[in-house]
Amino acid sequence: MFTSGKNIEDTKTYITSNQEGVKEEDIQRYNNIIDVLLAAGYFRVRIATLSPFDKVIGGLCWCISNSNVDVDVDVGFEEDSNIGQKIKVSEKVVNSLKRMKCPNKIQSFQIQGLDFAAIYEVLQWLVKKVFETREENRVAIKRYSELLFGRDYELPVDTEQTEKFQKALPYMNSVKDVYKPKRKYKRSDQINYSEWGHVQSVLLEYGREYKNLDKEQQAQQQQQQQQQALRRKSVKLDQAATQSTQLATPPQPEIDLDALKKNLTDTTIELSSMSVNKIFELHSEAIKKENEIYQKATEELTEKLPQEDVLHQLKVTQLHKQAQVLKNQYKEKKQEFEELKTKVEASNEELEKYRNYNDKLQDKLEQIAERINSNVDKEAYARIQKLVALNEALKKQDIDFRNYCKTQMAAYKEQTLLLESQMNQDANSDILSAHQADLLRIRQLRKLLSNKNKQVAILQRQLDEVPSGPELSQYERRFTDLHGQLALQFDETRKYYDTFNTLSETKKYLEMEDSLLNSISEYFQKSLVSKAKEYKPWMVGQVEKSVDAVRRNKEYVDKKLRDEKVKKDEKATKHQELVGIKRNYFRAVKDLESEYKKNEELRNKAKLVLQANK
Amino acid sequence: MNSLESVLVIEKDTNGDVDVVWAHPTVEDDQKDVVLQRFPLVNEALLESIGQGTNFLFSKYKDSYVYTFVQRNVVTNRVENVKVTDVGICVLSKEFFPEKHFDLLKVLTEIFISSNLDASKVQEAYLEVFCLGTVGSFNADSYDARKAKIGDLASIVDAFKEETVKIWTALLLKKRVLVYSDDVEELTKFVSSLPCLVWHRQHWDLMRPLVNLGNKNETTDLNVVGTYVAGTIDSSAQNNTKYYDLFLDLSNHTVLVAEGSTADFKLIKFHKELAEVLMSPDVKGDSQKLIRAIAVKTKELLAKLNTLKSNHSDQLTLELLENMNLNTDTLNFLYNTALSENMITGA
Numbered sequence A: 001m002f003t004s005g006k007n008i009e010d011t012k013t014y015i016t017s018n019q020e021g022v023k024e025e026d027i028q029r030y031n032n033i034i035d036v037l038l039a040a041g042y043f044r045v046r047i048a049t050l051s052p053f054d055k056v057i058g059g060l061c062w063c064i065s066n067s068n069v070d071v072d073v074d075v076g077f078e079e080d081s082n083i084g085q086k087i088k089v090s091e092k093v094v095n096s097l098k099r100m101k102c103p104n105k106i107q108s109f110q111i112q113g114l115d116f117a118a119i120y121e122v123l124q125w126l127v128k129k130v131f132e133t134r135e136e137n138r139v140a141i142k143r144y145s146e147l148l149f150g151r152d153y154e155l156p157v158d159t160e161q162t163e164k165f166q167k168a169l170p171y172m173n174s175v176k177d178v179y180k181p182k183r184k185y186k187r188s189d190q191i192n193y194s195e196w197g198h199v200q201s202v203l204l205e206y207g208r209e210y211k212n213l214d215k216e217q218q219a220q221q222q223q224q225q226q227q228q229a230l231r232r233k234s235v236k237l238d239q240a241a242t243q244s245t246q247l248a249t250p251p252q253p254e255i256d257l258d259a260l261k262k263n264l265t266d267t268t269i270e271l272s273s274m275s276v277n278k279i280f281e282l283h284s285e286a287i288k289k290e291n292e293i294y295q296k297a298t299e300e301l302t303e304k305l306p307q308e309d310v311l312h313q314l315k316v317t318q319l320h321k322q323a324q325v326l327k328n329q330y331k332e333k334k335q336e337f338e339e340l341k342t343k344v345e346a347s348n349e350e351l352e353k354y355r356n357y358n359d360k361l362q363d364k365l366e367q368i369a370e371r372i373n374s375n376v377d378k379e380a381y382a383r384i385q386k387l388v389a390l391n392e393a394l395k396k397q398d399i400d401f402r403n404y405c406k407t408q409m410a411a412y413k414e415q416t417l418l419l420e421s422q423m424n425q426d427a428n429s430d431i432l433s434a435h436q437a438d439l440l441r442i443r444q445l446r447k448l449l450s451n452k453n454k455q456v457a458i459l460q461r462q463l464d465e466v467p468s469g470p471e472l473s474q475y476e477r478r479f480t481d482l483h484g485q486l487a488l489q490f491d492e493t494r495k496y497y498d499t500f501n502t503l504s505e506t507k508k509y510l511e512m513e514d515s516l517l518n519s520i521s522e523y524f525q526k527s528l529v530s531k532a533k534e535y536k537p538w539m540v541g542q543v544e545k546s547v548d549a550v551r552r553n554k555e556y557v558d559k560k561l562r563d564e565k566v567k568k569d570e571k572a573t574k575h576q577e578l579v580g581i582k583r584n585y586f587r588a589v590k591d592l593e594s595e596y597k598k599n600e601e602l603r604n605k606a607k608l609v610l611q612a613n614k
Numbered sequence B: 001m002n003s004l005e006s007v008l009v010i011e012k013d014t015n016g017d018v019d020v021v022w023a024h025p026t027v028e029d030d031q032k033d034v035v036l037q038r039f040p041l042v043n044e045a046l047l048e049s050i051g052q053g054t055n056f057l058f059s060k061y062k063d064s065y066v067y068t069f070v071q072r073n074v075v076t077n078r079v080e081n082v083k084v085t086d087v088g089i090c091v092l093s094k095e096f097f098p099e100k101h102f103d104l105l106k107v108l109t110e111i112f113i114s115s116n117l118d119a120s121k122v123q124e125a126y127l128e129v130f131c132l133g134t135v136g137s138f139n140a141d142s143y144d145a146r147k148a149k150i151g152d153l154a155s156i157v158d159a160f161k162e163e164t165v166k167i168w169t170a171l172l173l174k175k176r177v178l179v180y181s182d183d184v185e186e187l188t189k190f191v192s193s194l195p196c197l198v199w200h201r202q203h204w205d206l207m208r209p210l211v212n213l214g215n216k217n218e219t220t221d222l223n224v225v226g227t228y229v230a231g232t233i234d235s236s237a238q239n240n241t242k243y244y245d246l247f248l249d250l251s252n253h254t255v256l257v258a259e260g261s262t263a264d265f266k267l268i269k270f271h272k273e274l275a276e277v278l279m280s281p282d283v284k285g286d287s288q289k290l291i292r293a294i295a296v297k298t299k300e301l302l303a304k305l306n307t308l309k310s311n312h313s314d315q316l317t318l319e320l321l322e323n324m325n326l327n328t329d330t331l332n333f334l335y336n337t338a339l340s341e342n343m344i345t346g347a
Helices: A024-040 A052-066 A083-099 A108-112 A116-152 A156-177 A195-205 A218-234 A257-262 A273-303 A306-375 A378-465 A469-530 A535-613 B029-037 B044-050 B098-114 B119-132 B145-149 B153-172 B184-198 B216-225 B235-239 B259-265 B269-279 B287-311 B318-322 B328-340
Strands: A185-187 A264-266 B004-013 B018-024 B056-061 B064-071 B084-093 B177-180 B229-232 B246-249 B254-257
Touching (some): A024 A052, A024 A116, A052 A083, A052 A108, A083 A108, A185 A195, A378 B119, B004 B029, B004 B119, B018 B119, B029 B056, B029 B064, B056 B184, B056 B216, B084 B098, B153 B184, B153 B254, B153 B269, B177 B184, B177 B235, B184 B287, B254 B259, B259 B328, B269 B287, B287 B328
Antiparallel strands (some): A185 A264, B004 B018, B004 B084, B056 B064, B064 B084
């Protein structure tokens, strides 16, 4: 399919020159068609030697066949076919397109005549269809390809995996088999049991005994467990086996499990009879003994009814225990009794002793009394007896009292010493130390207090520097007052200045006048005196000059006066305006006040009304 | 009067200290402690219950009877004793005769106060009484000793009616009885009358008219004696079941049997007969007659036991009683009675 070695560019089959007298547009369209076909996967268009019709028709057929639609058409293509054949082929293609239900209508002569425009539209639709079918069949095709691959070849990864499986498989099986029920015995003969018996025999083969619970109660089961406990001590092997497969539970007379068991042989052992015999010979005696024990145990147990036996035993043990406890108590009590008895005996002995002593004394007294009676006056004797007794008692009292006083004295002295020492200690050390401590504390506290006071004073002063509201308003008032005063002073001084200036000017003018008049008078006097005609005109000239000067001054001063007046007028008008504004302002304030009052009144009214409404 | 053992002079001063300032001839520390504990000015509970009127108390400790007399708010004009506020004199004696000792104490206190609290005068007076039997207006011979023994049984029977039988049982079987009352006088009188119920024994030692169960000396004394009739003003004593087998509450007239001893207090036919005797109208109100009647009845019981004993060659054992086929309560009662009367012989 591919032209190897050559550059892709070269193998491009674009028509660059007019081959069959086609237009530029057609060429373009044709190139488009080729692109589309290439993109779809029809590589035959690459082959340069094929005619455009070949490529086009080939492309269409390829797309149709790849669209997986059953068109049931047989297209035969020949190179260099004439128009009629080409028409036929084109007709077949058109028919199949119709079958495919292509929306774009095309006719056979268009294909044959290479009407690229129509062909292009059809081709677009076809290519779309091709992609859709590919999408649908992708997965199936892939698997099919894998299957084909797998028939003949195998990837190395897969071979490794299969080997691993092979190795792991026996282990998996063994793990699964751990908890599988294992068959232990095998039935040697074929006895026909009932269904239940059959079931039991099968279960026995697997090593489990299962009882019918309808006929037994749970209490019995417990007893059986106790029996097991008893039996486990006496159960021995009854098989000629080295393995110790224990019987799960002992046999019951329900169904003759013994009989069942006898029919079982251990499937785990695969010994020959020879080896079995050997084992027998070696352990025959031991086995016999154990067998005997076991049989005895089974006999004993199967004789009596199991329930009563165990109960009875329990009771017996309980009673034994109680008896033991009571015996212990009895022993203890007996011991106590024995002790008390010995004590009583001892005290009795003492009593006996005293009694004997007493008797002796009595005898002696009697003897003395007899002697006395014979000799002495009874009354006096009685009195003497009393007095002697009294004397003895008083003597004893005396001794006791003295001793008591001594002990009391010693005790009191001790106490006083103790108290005094305590007092001394307390008086001096405690009080002084407390005093010292208190003094120190006072000093410290005073220091703290003074510090605090300083801080307080500083802060107080700082606070005082800040003026409060009323102070500020006071200041303001004072400032305005001062300002007013200053203004007054200022005006006054200005007025003074002005008067001074004017007065100094008048003084100047008066001096000038004075000088003039003096000069005039001088010259006049001189002129009178000298009668020279020079002075007169000179004087006249002088006077005229001075008159001009004065006139000029006067004009100048008048001008000034006029200016000042103008200024004054201006200021007056301004003043009038400002006064007018001030008046307006006051009026506005008054209006505002009245409005406020009205507002207040209305508000109060509204409140009243609201309250009345509530 | 040689039943007197000792005399103690007790003072209370302005600091609130109460102490034995003088004793003659001697007094043991535990006796001193007990006397002070039972002194009204030390024991506030006693002070409350004694009221303001009475100032005489009697009780028993170990083998001696303790008679205490208190004189309050003593005024003297002796400078050294200006700090003394109250005075008490206590006499320890082997004889039980409250009235006699009361008069004696009054006289002694008189002497003490009039001598400006000079204890040596008390000592003199005490010795006088001890030797001669008289001091001042007191004369020991004018008192009939037998009178002391006849307690006021009639009031007991009136108070407890049929329950008196239980008390009698307790005393007969040598059990421990604890009596409670708010009023000390009533209490001590009651307790001192109780031994009359078992007149045939003449056993006056077991009475303990006033006991402070909180005091170790006193409880040791009780434990040593074993069987007693004790009185207390402590209302919580009822909870102290290790000190009694039978508890009497005088204010409620109730009898309470401790749990451990209920078996011994089961009443039998004999008790009913005794109850009838006690309640019969001809003995009502007369203590002497009551005592006699009870004594007679007790003697009947003891006579029965005695005949039984003599019938079996002076042997009286438990088996013998068991063989008589009595019911268990009667058997128990008879056996215990015989035991307490020391009639049981053999193991």
